[in-house]
Amino acid sequence: MGLSYLKFKEYVNGREFGNYRKYIPILDSFNEFYEESELKYFYPRNIFNNKPEEFIFFLEEGYVLISFYNDQLEIEHNNCKIIKKTLKYPTNNYGINELALSFDNGKKIILKNLDDSNENWHEEYTSTIRQLYKKL
Numbered sequence: 001m002g003l004s005y006l007k008f009k010e011y012v013n014g015r016e017f018g019n020y021r022k023y024i025p026i027l028d029s030f031n032e033f034y035e036e037s038e039l040k041y042f043y044p045r046n047i048f049n050n051k052p053e054e055f056i057f058f059l060e061e062g063y064v065l066i067s068f069y070n071d072q073l074e075i076e077h078n079n080c081k082i083i084k085k086t087l088k089y090p091t092n093n094y095g096i097n098e099l100a101l102s103f104d105n106g107k108k109i110i111l112k113n114l115d116d117s118n119e120n121w122h123e124e125y126t127s128t129i130r131q132l133y134k135k136l
Helices: 005-013 020-031 119-135
Strands: 039-045 056-061 064-070 072-078 082-088 098-103 108-112
Touching: 005 020, 005 039, 020 056, 020 064, 020 072, 039 119, 082 119, 098 119, 108 119
Parallel strands: none
Antiparallel strands: 039 056, 056 064, 064 072, 082 098, 098 108
């Protein structure tokens, strides 16, 4: 399995990320407004590349998106249900794995292993995307 919320917390609290201080407010914000027991699945986007980070917390009834915006945290909670999910993956284990999630509120999330991470985390993100497809 990929980078779970518990593993992410462990890495941040253990200072295993070079930029660990940046991620402490993410953990604090989620824990201030939500119970960990509400969390169904976690997807950290772009923490291993140079793109803007997003943290997607999938809940039983929707998802929470936490991101950085002009030196502030932005928390977006969407109460919604998945109405369609599409998984695309190569016949061999190398290449882009993509999960597209469509919600009843008209929003769509597209997760891609290579775009959302880097070559060192390709396998973990592939695993995460496939687990998400099964669990959501």
